[in-house]
Amino acid sequence: MFCSKQKNVYKWENTKMEFKAKRNVLKGLVSSCLLAATLATTTYKSASAEEFILAHAYPSEHIFHHTSVIFTEELANQNSGLDVDYHPGGTLGDWTSLFEQSMEGVIPMSMAFGASEFDGRLDLTWLGYVVDNWEDARKVYGPNGEILDVYDEIFADLDLKALGTIPTGFGSVAIRKGSNKSPTDFPSDAKGLKVRVPPIPIAIERLNNWGFSAVPMPFAELYTALQLGTVDGRAFGPAVEIWQMRDVLESYVLTRDYFEHAFWLVNKSWFEALPEVEQEKLLAAADLTLKKIWDEAQTIDSDFLQKVRNHGINVVELSPEELSKAKQVIYDKEWPFMEKKVGSNIMTRLREISGQS
Secondary structure, eight states: OOSOOOSOTTHHHHTHHHHHHHHHHHHHHHHHHHHHHHHHOSOGGGSGGGEEEEEOSOOTTSHHHHHHHHHHHHHHHTTOSOEEEEEOTTTTOOHHHHHHHHHHTSSSEEEEOOOTTTOGGGGGGGOTTSOOSHHHHHHHHSTTOTTHHHHHHHHHTTTEEEEEEEEEEEEEEEEETTOOOOOOSTTGGGTTOEEEEOSSHHHHHHHHHTTSEEEEOOGGGHHHHHHHTSSSEEEEEOHHHHHHTGGGEEEEEEEEEEEEEEEEEEEHHHHHHSOHHHHHHHHHHHHHHHHHHHHHHHHHHHHHHHHHHHTTOEEEEOOHHHHHHHHHHIIIIIHHHHHHHHOHHHHHHHHHHTTOO
């Protein structure tokens, strides 16, 4: 994962009134600005409210930048009166800060991962075996995907709206050089192996249930830990990250236990205050962008996996029996664990989406 997400998952519940108060003030400011712009000119195009900030925390190589560039072009193609004020590379804060600033309406549009410190239900983004292949991933997480309504219910409580999800790829387990291990039969093969996980409860739960010794650790410390043997491997690793750490890895076991995706977010109050015609143009541009990104993402993921193979890392597929066994552990233990956080209604819907019911 590009960064760890562990903070107090109950922070949002404890500060809900404070954020609501901030949003109410910001809603008033947004409305005042739009009213002033309308009075100052007869065309929305020339109004001072035409420019809005789009920000994310990643460099030009990242899919967030690619998405932003395409969106800016598509928005212009729609003859929109909105102009993008683009801030990549974390110039306005890290991704968690940008998530919060979008909640507050300070930054109207951002790309970030699900910040569960503001709502613990966003740990759903890590939930295991909702899907295990790209075709199903697109149906569930892609444009107009089945899970987006679930996410939007959560985001609405944070004054956010998801334009869609941005795919990174499937996370799997990698083992460092010198271990001579490729665990595939859980829990028997996993015993004695210390594996780094993002410091969030669901990640610890999964790897421990599979028989590993889960070691919560910030992402920034991972490469050195693998190099020194502090941990034997890492979980939650999409192919692009395995390629980045190829010098210290020996095997890559394709558990494909979760589909990593980020959110393309807008502040809900800001969006709803836009003229209807501009809402429609923005959504049309976003939809076209997401279709292109999802078309390209699988190819990008496959290319990185091939690079990993070509580098000499042992890429291992689970047998159908091993995959079924790994899934069952997660469905029996991790899903009830998550149900305590999000409630039975959401988990019932996810069971239907994943084909369990």
